[in-house]
Amino acid sequence: MSLELKLSGKTAIVTGGSAGIGLATAKALYSEGVNVAIAARNQERLDQAVADIQSLPTPGAKVIAISADLTKAEDIEKVVSTTLAQFSQIDILINNAGSARAGSFLESTDDLFLDAWNLKLLGYIRLIRAVVPHQKSRGDGRIVNIVGGAGRTPRPNFLAGGTSNAALLNFTKGISKELAEYKIRINAISPGATATERAERLAQQNAQAQGITVEQVKAQNIQSIPLKRIAQPEEIAALTLFLVSDLAASITGTEIIVDGGSTPGV
Numbered sequence: 001m002s003l004e005l006k007l008s009g010k011t012a013i014v015t016g017g018s019a020g021i022g023l024a025t026a027k028a029l030y031s032e033g034v035n036v037a038i039a040a041r042n043q044e045r046l047d048q049a050v051a052d053i054q055s056l057p058t059p060g061a062k063v064i065a066i067s068a069d070l071t072k073a074e075d076i077e078k079v080v081s082t083t084l085a086q087f088s089q090i091d092i093l094i095n096n097a098g099s100a101r102a103g104s105f106l107e108s109t110d111d112l113f114l115d116a117w118n119l120k121l122l123g124y125i126r127l128i129r130a131v132v133p134h135q136k137s138r139g140d141g142r143i144v145n146i147v148g149g150a151g152r153t154p155r156p157n158f159l160a161g162g163t164s165n166a167a168l169l170n171f172t173k174g175i176s177k178e179l180a181e182y183k184i185r186i187n188a189i190s191p192g193a194t195a196t197e198r199a200e201r202l203a204q205q206n207a208q209a210q211g212i213t214v215e216q217v218k219a220q221n222i223q224s225i226p227l228k229r230i231a232q233p234e235e236i237a238a239l240t241l242f243l244v245s246d247l248a249a250s251i252t253g254t255e256i257i258v259d260g261g262s263t264p265g266v
């Protein structure tokens, strides 16, 4: 049996598609023949990502960039309407843009929490609400929420990100039964430490919060992973492709953890 994804001709939105896990996922989808709309704030980085993606071989896919701040409801509407205007359909939504900061709780303000919840929790929920009516009318849809290990396993210096991830796991499971009525599947992937720019930033913030060096934080991180390796963004992208393909036609409302065995509980 060969694993054929059969995604060619579909259309996807990838939020945070200009860097890290989002960019790796956009590249993987494009290489499979999926038209991709990537959304993020920084236009220069978006343009560079489009050039990188277009340099890959594809069986006829296109890629567009949409400049959007996904903490804003009006920008979320723009992402959906621009994608529909360009490609006429949205089969796949990859909710990925997140940038919660690490830091000591006692030194935190409401902003630390509100920023994280606005972008990731409300941002993901708003995009799902905007895309689902279209997918419902077509009787097909595939959604992946990139969440994170801190949703299930809280970390003291990452409570803003952890609480938004925990809420997203609840939301993903909670909405899956309703969406199943319209043949829309929704799943969560929770990466552990993954080699992206964001992981670098978090290591710096954690080092500051703990009063140790960035190298010490990174050594601690690897030491705590049973497989003793940091995941590559392409590994998260590969799982995402499987989940949005018909090979995963019976999988919905679940979370798949990609953390080298770090999660302590069942």
Ligand SMILES: NC(=O)c1ccc[n+]([C@@H]2O[C@H](COP(=O)([O-])OP(=O)(O)OC[C@H]3O[C@@H](n4cnc5c(N)ncnc54)[C@H](OP(=O)(O)O)[C@@H]3O)[C@@H](O)[C@H]2O)c1
Residues within 6 Å of the ligand: 015, 016, 017, 018, 019, 020, 021, 022, 039, 040, 041, 042, 043, 045, 068, 069, 070, 071, 096, 097, 098, 099, 100, 119, 120, 146, 147, 148, 149, 190, 191, 192, 193, 194, 195, 196, 197, 198, 199
């Ligand atoms: N890397 C890890 O170790 C790790 C672990 C667990 C979970 N995750 C989750 O995986 C997802 C991707 O993380 P990553 O490591 O790939 O991050 P990254 O390398 O920092 O990339 C983040 C992407 O999101 C975009 N973005 C950030 N804020 C945005 C906003 N307000 N509006 C629109 N786009 C925005 C960024 O572009 P602009 O800045 O130009 O907007 C960029 O394209 C996040 O949800 C993160 O929580 C990552």
